[in-house]
Amino acid sequence: MAIISRPNKTGFRGYGSTQFLYAMTYVVITFVVLLILNLYCSGISQMVFYQSKEASMIEKCQLASDEIAAAEVLNTSTVSGIVNKMDSLKVTRMIVTDQRGVALYDSQQSAVGSYALLPEILQALGKNELGTDGNDVFSWNYKKGVMISRAATPITYYGSIIGCVYMMEYDTAQGTLIQTLQRNVLQITLILEILVVLFSIAFASAFSRRLRKIMTSMRIIQEGDYTHKVTMGGNDELTVLGNEFNDLTERLNTSEQKRRRFVSDASHELKTPLASIKLLTDSILQNDMDMETVREFVGDIGNEAERLNRMTAKLLSLTKVDGQVASDAEIIYLSPTIRRVYRMLTPLANQANVSIHLSLEEDCPVLILEDDLYQVVFNLMENGIKYNQSGGSLSVSLLHQEDNAILIIQDTGMGIPEDAVSHIFERFYRVDKARSRASGGSGLGLAIVRAIVQRNRGEIQVESELGKGTVFTVTFPSFETEVDRE
DSSP: OOOOOOOOOGGGTTHHHHHHHHHHHHHHHHHHHHHHHHHHHHHHHHHHHHHHHHHHHHHHHHHHHHHHHTOSSOSHHHHHHHHHHOTTOOOSEEEEEETTOBEEEETTSSSTTSBOOOHHHHHHHSBOTTSSBOOOEEEEEEETTEEEEEEEEEEEETTEEEEEEEEEEEEHHHHHHHHHHHHHHHHHHHHHHHHHHHHHHHHHHHHHHHHHHHHHHHHHHHTTOTTOOOOOOSSSHHHHHHHHHHHHHHHHHHHHHHHHHHHHHHHHHHHHHHHHHHHHHHHHHHSOOOHHHHHHHHHHHHHHHHHHHHHHHHHHHHHHHHHOOGGGOEEEEHHHHHHHHHHHHHHHHHHTTOEEEEEOSSOOEEEEOHHHHHHHHHHHHHHHHHTSOTTOEEEEEEEEETTEEEEEEEEOSOOOOGGGGGGTTSTTOOSSHHHHHHTTOOSOHHHHHHHHHHHTTOEEEEEEETTTEEEEEEEEEBOOOOOOOO
16 A cells, blocks of 8 residues: 655645735725725715805805995995895805995894904905905815805995905705715725625635645645646636646656656666676586686676676766757768768678668768767667678668758668567667677667757658668758868
């Protein structure tokens, strides 16, 4: 039974508090916006009522001023008579003064004969901002559903101020209207804010739930289950993140499978020569043998050790290729390297009774490390010799097609089965394992070749037919520039 350790949550701590912070920030921002909107609406509504009331009160004061100014004598009786005829004024209080500010008329009868030193009256009787006599004055107070308006206008006679008309209106109707409007705006603001809070909670909860899926999947991946997938749904950034996460886990799963297969294959391949060496040494130690037999066993031990050494060298070479970059590449021609490999492998070809034919007329420069090119050509030509038939041939050709340099290596060997063609570039894969071991093959040569070709922006293809031979085609991008040939 597998035991899964408790997930380490420290790596994911704090995402909930961050999410809460974002939600609270959104709530605060909307609250501030709605508050400003509320204050603005309240201010605008009061301003509209203020302007309307100001125009109405000033108009009433001017109407009364014009009527009183037409009187021949300005005293208490004449003013009272004129005002009593103006039933349409309908204000809470009205005061008429002379040019000194003495009240000639008061609708509440409390200030007649005394100075009415109200601020509006003093301003109406004084100098205005232009330096001329007289001002139309208006003041306005609103509190708790009550609107109090005050207005004053000078009474002029042939350009001279002879008195003042003051009116005060205590208006609860419009005050109540303002209060109701502001209350409605406030209620709407509160309702909207409550909806925003609820929406933020719902959004934060949904976001947290979807984010928790990804976090849970990450913990599962940490435990080694690379086959796990996360299903997000929707079409937002978290969905994209979930898809990217699934792609990452798929690559991790593929890499893990390759790693396990590589470790398994490497262990198996290394175990075989080690087992042979152990068996041979045990046979020498446990049996009485003549020196000729001992020499034969020691020679076999040396052969196995050499095979183990070659396999280790190729593993190190493959690791080096995986870790290298092509930044140190140089522009070189292919034919000199091919000829050098030809000279190196000619003894092996003669021993195997295989003839090598070179056709290197269409050479062109490529960008590659010379050691990489040497290793690619050497591996492919060596395989063409090892797995050829006695009396067979190996053809090496260079072509220059459009912007590519094409290397073709064709042998007349045993060929590769159709079901094995797609696997020959895999590490430790061998078509004929018995013959490969006999010829010293490790199943790593073609894997190294493909890694080098791909690292140098090239492509490699293979075509084969049983009993007729195999063709390897390597394509590199060419670089048309002047370089010195070797």
